[in-house]
Amino acid sequence: MGLIFKGFKGKGTFPRGIHPQEQKHFSADSAIEVLPAPENVLLPLLQNIGAPCESIVKPKQNVCYGEVVAESKALISASIHAPISGRVMKESVTTLPNARHVPAIPIKAEGKQLEGTDLWDDIFGGEWPKKFNGEFTPKDINKMIDDAGIVGLGGAAFPTYVKITFNRKKPVDTLLINGCECEPYLTPDYRVMLEAPEPVITGAVLAGIATGAKDIIICIEKNKPAAIDLIRKKAEGTNIKVAVLKTKYPQGSERHLIMAVLKKIVPLGSLPADVGTVVSNVGTIAAVARAVLKKKPLTHRVVTVTGGGIKNPKNLLIPIGVSYGELIEYCGGLTSNAARVLSGGPMMGFAFTDFNMPITKGTGGITLLTHEDMEKAKETNCIRCGKCVDVCPMHLIPAKLAQAAKYKNVELAEKYDILACMDSGCCGYICPAKIPLVQLIRMGKAMVQAKRKNRME
């Protein structure tokens, strides 16, 4: 329990939520492997929340590792860089796992590529100082994060420079580094904390300078004792604190993390910055360190390929833009009872069938579930047990929202704050009647949004 949660205002946990099976054992103990450089990558022009980028390269043009290939003038966007050296091919269109069609730039590898330990050293190796004496101003750091095209690697893919910035009107007092990784199965953040703790610490210090935060807290769930010990040790000599949180889903959600550690509630429709807090994921913050100290953009990330449906589960350091299929192949292919392929984890991930799709910046892993995992009891009528209400981390009434969506009652859906739903999946997980609550609520949200748009016009 979060009874012993000293030094922080929060309780180390939040009300409601669920305790799904963790299933991290598939990949938690396998060290990150560097994927051999692929022959092709495909870079979708929209890999972040916000505006899509526009290509600034032409077909047949040669690009080097780390060169900008697409950018945008919009405020909320992140530029895209080549993860390999090679030749740009004709622009095409790809469908992302969330069913959006976006234009994409293919690059065919040519010439010598950075591989193996060299690539590892380029990304996580080298010196990571823990102290800075004015080498970097907040503005510098913010600019470098922007130039590096960094987005939240925890899944949301929100452009990081928008968050890690100095804002006179909304001063930031606390920076939370999110190492909770509450989604079942996935382990990329855990492995980064174990194998590359130094850049995480350095990145946290730099982000602290950039935001002007007094408190920097690295938040880790209790089920990762090895990471907790190591990060604590590496953080010695800095003002970084480590908070050990209760293992609970969705502990890694920004709102719930802020509530668990700081006892602050982010008002509906506001951002963490409105309560003086910035939350950033450990992988993201390591990319920040690299962007500032090595002037290197975000071109690679760590993903987990895991689940009962894959022959050899692994954690991999991969170039962004490599296809899902290649990773699956590298991990030995599917087992005979694989039933569902997910981009992300089982609670919030998207199921897909097209293995040619590319991995984007926000992809934390591939989860392959088996037929046994998918066994499902028959759907019955809602028995109004209220269990969905008891677990909804946003304190909604999912049964009612689903009903409103089913009967296309937009007013009712709006009245019960349907747009506050964060797609956590807790309600669908717990419902004894096995009603596809999340699916219905998503439909309802689309209805409400469509109506609002109509109203605006």
Added chain:
Amino acid sequence: MPEKEQKTKIENPEISMIPHIQVASSPHFLNPSLTTKKMMMDVLIALVPVIGMAIYFFRLYAVKQILICLASCLLAEAIFMKMRKKSFSLFDCSAAITGLILGLSLPGPAPWYVGVIGSFVAMGIGKIIFGGIGMNLFNPAMVGRAFVMISFAGVMAASGYVDSTSMVDAVSMATPLNAFKQSGISTAIFDLFMGFTNGSPGEVSAIACILGGLYLCLRRTVSWEIPVSLLGTVIIIGSFFDFLSPQEGWTLFHHLFGGALLFGAFFIATDPVTSPLTPLGKIVFGVGTGALIMLLRIFSGYPEGVMFAVLLMNGVTPLINRWVPHRTLGAQHYRS
């Protein structure tokens, strides 16, 4: 822009031709231990001590009543489902639960047709006309019981519980609440607790109801909010009256362990379908039911108020669902 064939085709046929990869909306991970059927099974398990004590004290009276109601409810469900051309939901166990609860709450000596009619009314009017499981407004077993109580006032009245010629001890005495109301005879607490008294077979043994009820609450099959707030209200009102007239023979403990209170609090009021959705709503429901029970017990001619209290609160449950305030996380105001 037309969708183009991508160049990065995967050569390995083992991957590109997996025949049965499915897609669906998240979450892709469901709690395997929680299904409607398993919840109903849990209720059946929790009823085991209650049924055991009922049969121990009432012998054939209980066996007969339970079997009649169980069989009639299942039959009624089968017939009605057939009429509505729906598949028979026998195996979700909900009809069995209605049958058992009805059987356990009818007087042992009541004639067979009371059980049969009660069951058909319970399933027909109580459940099926609303649209089956999950749709009904009132607790089906209580609808059936209320119907026979009104139609067969004689056999359902306090005297209906007594068969003075019977060889079974329990049935030959007056029911404790009635004995007290009529002749001021108070029953020993211990007898009420164990169940050495007359009454409906399911309600007499407080200890059996508590055991089954704790099991349900600990397994989270029922929401603890309802029994806790219900019993809490009874305790508060009961101690208030104890305090007002301490010399009266009917104390708080008689209220708690006598009559259908515990059976009702754990097995009847907790029916998920007919109680509110939100935790706060459940507490309002429990407090309301508890207060109504005490009101009926203390001020009305009926010795027992559980059934009417539950039915009344079932009736206002939609209003509770609508009016009890609920606040989304981060919302500025309670919505009500």
